[in-house]
Amino acid sequence: MIEEIISFIRIEEGVKPILYFNLDYKDSKLWESLMYNQIREIKGVEITSIDExxxxxxxxxxxxxxxxxxxxxxxxxxxxxxxxxxxxxxxxxxxxxxxxxxxxx
Structure with a gap:
């Protein structure tokens, strides 16, 4: 599903998206894996935390x-x-x- 979302953004907006995920959430490892699997299709990954x-x-x-x-x-x-x-x-x-x-x- 994430591949389709990234593809849609690239086609509709003409840019590679920057993706964000929060280290404090229990699903952060899943999001980290999903994003880094798409690293060639995105501009970058920004990691945040609740405190930040x-x-x-x-x-x-x-x-x-x-x-x-x-x-x-x-x-x-x-x-x-x-x-x-x-x-x-x-x-x-x-x-x-x-x-x-x-x-x-």
Whole structure:
């Protein structure tokens, strides 16, 4: 199936895709194997982790507040600025982790 997806992207977009997988997920070895079997058909592989994803998400949210116009609703919390984000950040990550653990059982 992954071969068909990569082929579709190459035909429709005219580029080799960059594929991502997360080391922290239980199926990471499967995705690693699938991607490296397609290495000639793709531009590259980027490996992420939950912590890295959280850092990027936090950074992107912080950047979005610079305009002063953005309001985000995340895990039931209304986040209007960096102060709100810092106040609820640990709770947001905790809810996300509980959801992920429930999904992986």
């Amino acid at each position: 994803g959280n850092r990027m998400f936090y950074k992107n949210l912080t950047e979005s507040f610079k305009s002063g116009k953005g309001v985000h609703y995340i895990s039931g919390y209304k986040i209007k600025n960096k102060r709100d984000l810092d106040k609820y950040w640990d709770k947001i990550k905790e809810k996300d982790e509980r959801k992920r653990n429930k999904k992986n059982k």
